[in-house]
Amino acid sequence: MLWKIFISGLIGAASSVALSYGIASVSCGLVSPNTDKICLVSTFGKSIDSWKLGFIIGGIFGLFPGVDYHRVASKIKPIHLSLASISCLGIYCLLGSQTFGFKTSSLQTNIGVNSKYSPKMQAFLATIRWAETGTNTKESYRKLVFNGTFNNFSTHPLIKQCAPINGKRVCSTAAGAYQMLDKSWWDLQPKLKLTDFSPQSQDRMAVEYIRRNNAIADIESGNFTKAACKVGKIWASFPCNSYNQNPKSMQELNNYYQQQLLALGG
Numbered sequence: 001m002l003w004k005i006f007i008s009g010l011i012g013a014a015s016s017v018a019l020s021y022g023i024a025s026v027s028c029g030l031v032s033p034n035t036d037k038i039c040l041v042s043t044f045g046k047s048i049d050s051w052k053l054g055f056i057i058g059g060i061f062g063l064f065p066g067v068d069y070h071r072v073a074s075k076i077k078p079i080h081l082s083l084a085s086i087s088c089l090g091i092y093c094l095l096g097s098q099t100f101g102f103k104t105s106s107l108q109t110n111i112g113v114n115s116k117y118s119p120k121m122q123a124f125l126a127t128i129r130w131a132e133t134g135t136n137t138k139e140s141y142r143k144l145v146f147n148g149t150f151n152n153f154s155t156h157p158l159i160k161q162c163a164p165i166n167g168k169r170v171c172s173t174a175a176g177a178y179q180m181l182d183k184s185w186w187d188l189q190p191k192l193k194l195t196d197f198s199p200q201s202q203d204r205m206a207v208e209y210i211r212r213n214n215a216i217a218d219i220e221s222g223n224f225t226k227a228a229c230k231v232g233k234i235w236a237s238f239p240c241n242s243y244n245q246n247p248k249s250m251q252e253l254n255n256y257y258q259q260q261l262l263a264l265g266g
Helices: 002-030 037-060 069-075 078-095 120-132 138-142 182-192 199-212 215-218 224-230 250-265
Strands: 161-165 168-172
Touching: 120 138, 120 199, 120 215, 120 224, 120 250, 138 199, 182 199, 199 215, 215 224, 224 250
Parallel strands: none
Antiparallel strands: 161 168
């Protein structure tokens, strides 16, 4: 009896992982070149979590008496595994699981910069959000690069959009308050151990890029111009880069930063 339960569980687990990976990896075809392999590896790692439900469902079927498993095994076709996987997927979605290869519900999060940051850092982050998305409201965390918004904060949306900028067709997967690319997500998500693309996670990603460009000390010492120029190669809306994507002037950025700093009591 035990071996029957175990074999049924293995079949269910393999089917569940295969289907969850197949569905969750669809978005990897939309990411930037050279990041698709990273996407696939990451997606597979997350999809493995779905084996638990598949094993349980398969094990339950193994409890039914009177089943000739040798005969059943000889008649199993790929379509049977697919149907079993779809059944597992449906149950998983109904349960609202957050450990599947993809998450089935939008993540509800608190919007806003983490108060652990100093007033100067909060004002600097607010300035980036405004420059990159045109707004410093909670809506900025949902912005896609050219058109529209996204609602699921469980991961980077991985949506590529294209539009003309100064006569040149530009395609990008930038999203969120700081317009993070898909490759930024694949780079920072494991390093910062991010579990989602929530506003808090987006803030952490931005601060990490600020740190990598040695601009934190400049921000905290009040040298806005120097800090803004250092991160210009990260954010096209800032000066000190050659992206030619209509950046804000240093004066515009500084004026907005000072307004935000004043509002924060800095």
